Amino acid sequence: MRKITVTAACLAFASIGPVSAADPGTKLKNAQTVDRSTLHVQVILDHLGFSPGMLDGRAGKSLTAALKGFQENRGLKVTGEIDKATLWALHPYRAWRPTRTLALTADTLAGPFTYPFPKDPQQQAKLLALGYSSPMEKLAEMFHTTPAVLVALNNPETRLEPGTMVTFPNALPLSRAYDAKLPADWRKTLNDLNVSADQPEGAKVVVDKSDEVLRVLDKDGKLVGQFQATMGSTHDPLPVGTWKIQGASYNPPFHYNPDLFWDAKDSAKAARLPPGPNGPVGVIWLDLSKPHYGIHGTPEPSTVGRAESHGCIRLSNWDAARLSLMVKPGTPAVFQE
Structure with a gap:
């Protein structure tokens, strides 16, 4: 079973179009369209802690559940719909735009990546890490979305290399000031997953x-x-x-x-x-x-x-x-x- 570690040097040969999370050498066949209005609602809910699931600009049960949670939190009628009262309650957060265009860095593109990924636990045990299968899978998870959405938001010829500008769903956190008592590798994971350091205390x-x-x-x-x-x-x-x-x-x-x-x-x-x-x-x-x-x-x-x-x-x-x-x-x- 071969393990592929992708470095910045070989990323120059990859582009958004022909890379998928499942197979770095296969094109994504069903690149979807992204409704920006729906994506905007998802992004705001994600920032507020009512997770809509994947930031993909699509309606579905995950978005419905997130809307119900937000409506309960705000004392609104719980409909699970993007109704007028809910839009008004979301309005103060409209500055959290649905997408952000950012420059790729060597760190965001760094592996190790494992492809093909073995299903047998005995084979998995032989690996150094159970990493992402491709840069696209890593980038998608960093921005709480899917590779198909990244394809939809960008030119398929976009090169996955440091310095390239790529458009992502706006999952960027409000704070990265993580507790210094947390292990350094965990703080890096939180940063890589764009998890905000500011969270309410749960009882x-x-x-x-x-x-x-x-x-x-x-x-x-x-x-x-x-x-x-x-x-x-x-x-x-x-x-x-x-x-x-x-x-x-x-x-x-x-x-x-x-x-x-x-x-x-x-x-x-x-x-x-x-x-x-x-x-x-x-x-x-x-x-x-x-x-x-x-x-x-x-x-x-x-x-x-x-x-x-x-x-x-x-x-x-x-x-x-x-x-x-x-x-x-x-x-x-x-x-x-």
């Missing part, structure tokens, strides 16, 4: 199976953050009850134990997988008081809220990272249906 987390969201409440019970989530499955249902967040593991390795996975092959063996954004738990693990359960990131942000998990709570890497700044050890986590 309780509520995970609701009925609407597939994780809600963060403050000490007064007010909703101050909401994230689309994947939670449980038929084989591994959501563990209903009240638990506690015990702590965070940043950029964690993953200890694969086939005994804990109903779909593991009979021949599967335990393995220690290296850390990386494309690891099974993404960039962070928030440990819960229920053994073997946690709230964590994901290697596939587009599937959040649209797939099943092995019982844990899965968020996009950027939302999981943001949540970690809102909670602390001992924060209760209520799981309900």
Whole structure:
């Protein structure tokens, strides 16, 4: 299994058009159109902590859920629609434009990248890191979007090399003044994922199976953050009850134990997988008081809220990272249906 580390020197041969997250050598076939008005609403909600999922300029259940959360927070009628009252409440934040055009740097384009990416845990365990498969996948996750959206926002001939100007959804944070007590590599991850250092303090987390969201409440019970989530499955249902967040593991390795996975092959063996954004738990693990359960990131942000998990709570890497700044050890986590 070969591992490809992409440096600035070889990035000159890549362009936005022929690069996809799944295969750096294959064209993205269905580059979508991006409705800028919808994208503008998504960007504002993302900045305010009501995650609309991918910043893609498209309506859908993730945007509907985010609108409902924002409307509840503002004391509006909860419709899940971009109605007049909601637009008026969003109006003060209109300066957060839907897109930003930025110059690529060697750091934003730096790997290591792994392609092809092995599915077998035993093969993954042999890698140094479970990194992104391509520069496009990294750039998309940095700006809370998809490679297809980057194609839609830019000239397909745009070169992926330092100094090139590229248009992105405006996920840039309001602050990068991260707590100096946090590990340096974690502060870099927060910076790379454009997670703002300024976050409200959460007193309780509520995970609701009925609407597939994780809600963060403050000490007064007010909703101050909401994230689309994947939670449980038929084989591994959501563990209903009240638990506690015990702590965070940043950029964690993953200890694969086939005994804990109903779909593991009979021949599967335990393995220690290296850390990386494309690891099974993404960039962070928030440990819960229920053994073997946690709230964590994901290697596939587009599937959040649209797939099943092995019982844990899965968020996009950027939302999981943001949540970690809102909670602390001992924060209760209520799981309900």
